Amino acid sequence: MKDLLTSTQVAELLGVGASSVKRWADSGRLPCVRTPGGHRRFLRDEVERALAPSLRGAIPLRAVEDQATRWYDLLAAGTGPFELRMALASDFERQGAWWRVAEGIAMALTEVGERWRRGVLTITEEHTASESLSRAVARAAEAQIVPEDAPVCLLMTPPGEDHTLGLGLAELIARAQGWETRWVGSGAPLDEIEAVMDRGEVQMVTVAALAHLSEPSVLEDVSRRLVAASERNGVAVVLAGSAEWPDPPFASRVRRARNFEQFADALRGAMAA
Numbered sequence: 001m002k003d004l005l006t007s008t009q010v011a012e013l014l015g016v017g018a019s020s021v022k023r024w025a026d027s028g029r030l031p032c033v034r035t036p037g038g039h040r041r042f043l044r045d046e047v048e049r050a051l052a053p054s055l056r057g058a059i060p061l062r063a064v065e066d067q068a069t070r071w072y073d074l075l076a077a078g079t080g081p082f083e084l085r086m087a088l089a090s091d092f093e094r095q096g097a098w099w100r101v102a103e104g105i106a107m108a109l110t111e112v113g114e115r116w117r118r119g120v121l122t123i124t125e126e127h128t129a130s131e132s133l134s135r136a137v138a139r140a141a142e143a144q145i146v147p148e149d150a151p152v153c154l155l156m157t158p159p160g161e162d163h164t165l166g167l168g169l170a171e172l173i174a175r176a177q178g179w180e181t182r183w184v185g186s187g188a189p190l191d192e193i194e195a196v197m198d199r200g201e202v203q204m205v206t207v208a209a210l211a212h213l214s215e216p217s218v219l220e221d222v223s224r225r226l227v228a229a230s231e232r233n234g235v236a237v238v239l240a241g242s243a244e245w246p247d248p249p250f251a252s253r254v255r256r257a258r259n260f261e262q263f264a265d266a267l268r269g270a271m272a273a
Helices: 007-014 018-027 044-049 061-076 081-095 098-117 123-142 165-176 190-198 216-233 260-272
Strands: 040-043 152-156 180-185 204-208 236-240 254-257
Touching (some): 007 018, 007 044, 018 040, 018 098, 061 081, 061 098, 061 123, 098 165, 123 165, 152 190, 165 260, 204 216, 204 260, 216 236, 236 260, 254 260
Parallel strands (some): 204 236, 236 254
């Protein structure tokens, strides 16, 4: 037990706030376990590993936090789509991969939501930031050149979830890795998605859900039906986002992606399959 740290101890060790530790844990970037009372506990080795880049090229969590702060400042200031598009290009030039850019943006968006709930940002400010960023990300995705014979990734959210900004970042990452994308967004009936998979029109389905925005029963139903369709037709499935998705079956073509690095890995794995 001496190697297990509390959220407060991790925050002190890394020199960040407790809210940052919570975001890292929820996104899967900092693995944790739960006590019977529901409290997070962190392995010291995992925390120390977070202080430096991994051999696989991941960026340190502190660097992600700094990147997130820059993006929050841009969004909170009401920066327009054109300027945000330029910021995306600049960030990509520094980071070298779109999934790295997306990690910092996702954390900034979490902070936007938290400050809106605390009354620091108004509804208008929160909506303006989200819409401006959505337009900038869409333009960046459209600029990615995709081969004519590229595999197709269908992008959707579970029924009832309307937040699609994370899905837009996923589209940018997918197109940058050579995937054509088919945007479904929210509200598509699952039977129609299954039919598209059965007809072989797509090679991957990515469904993204945020924590606390989708009912567990909805996530269970979506997961069950897409897993069954994947086993039937061989189409890859990615259950993405911070929602509590059921664990995908072992040795299937279904992957769980808690963050954008894991999503990029899933894209590469499906491309190579």
